[in-house]
Amino acid sequence: MLYPLVFQPLFKERVWGGRELERLYGKKIPAGKPIGESWEISDRPGDASVIANGPLAGKNLRWLMENHATEILGGAKPAAEGRFPLLCKILDARERLSLQVHPPASKAKELKGEPKTEMWFIADAAPGASLYVGLKRGVTRADFEEKIADGTVAACFHHIPVRAGDTMFLPSGRVHAIGDGLVIFEIQQNSDTTYRVFDWNRVGLDGKPRELHIAQSLASIDFNDFEPKLVQTKFTGGGIIIGGGTIQKRSLVNDALFNVEAWNLNSGANSLLKSKKLQIVAVTVGTIEIKSGSTSVNLPPGQFCLIPASLEQTEILAKPDASLLHVEAN
Secondary structure, eight states: OOOOBOEEOEEEEEEEEESHHHHHHOOOOOTTSOEEEEEEEOEETTEEOEEOSSTTTTOBHHHHHHHHHHHHHTTOOOBGGGBOSEEEEEEEESSOOOEEEOOOHHHHTTTTOOOOOEEEEEEEEOTTOEEEEEEOTTOOHHHHHHHHHHTOGGGGEEEEEOOTTOEEEEOTTOOEEEOSSEEEEEEEESOOOOEEEEOTTOBOTTSSBOOOOHHHHHHHOOTTOBOOOOOOOOOOTTOEEETTEEEEEEEEEEOSSEEEEEEEEOTTOEEEOOSSSOEEEEEEESOEEEEETTEEEEEOTTOEEEEOTTOSOOEEEESSSEEEEEEEEO
16 A cells, blocks of 8 residues: 655754755745745644655544554664654754753653754855864863853854755764754754854844744753764775676765665666665755656655555656765664
8 A cells, every 4th residue: 555655844943044955955935034944844742744646645644653653663773753754854044043952861861851963964164164073072061051151152052064965963962053054954863953052143033033942952962972973984896786887885984873875877777676674765966766566756856755664665766967865764
């Protein structure tokens, strides 16, 4: 019954957002609003992604998990309350985001939040764009608290210049912020708990200062996490020749929650995906076709596709040259 599934995006207005999702990916975002996030695959309370293709169009991911969880998940573990394990987004940061942290699993329940491990793939970067990730070497908790009090806590953060194609892994407990001028594909644990440390003294969409969560942040931050690096792996040399084309792969994340690879495919390359594994494909450049049984889906840049674990055979075909993220839920 199931097949490769695409969903209607859920757009989120953010004070730091913009219009790049429309320019880069042709997304029909609400007029005149700063859209900071497009939730591409979501099973959050009140924010369940609606299926956009095939016989199940109009039903949502919550319904799928309530009625077909085994076929969707295979051996992957669901999130709390039987929810889909991952949340997939595209972010458009025209201004820098708040300095923030997500609670680690060891602290989340005590803080009445959810742990959130995530990864960022930089899809588009303005000249000079950067991330704030982890602490500068030698910063102590006492230093951090002192600079929160005097409004200079940003000086405690490790600052990393980035460009398109870079990737950063962010386990729960790692302090971070996205700088301005970035479009990011985000793959994350199904959670929406964020504790703000500092928000640059700006006001929110309602004109009021946004809430900070200092006590929860201090309880969540890993104060031994100094100057983390961008993912250092390389594409495999030469690529794999399949169907007359080549595919190069680069491992980005291998975690207990999910694995992510970047693939570069030249025109004509095709590949069979693993069977019996929950997978997600997100196109970053070019167009691909995904085929399984009688279903065929064309994915342009900025489109995500969920591959249920129950599908026996699923094929990816690059039409022009294309690049994608291949995600496996564990």
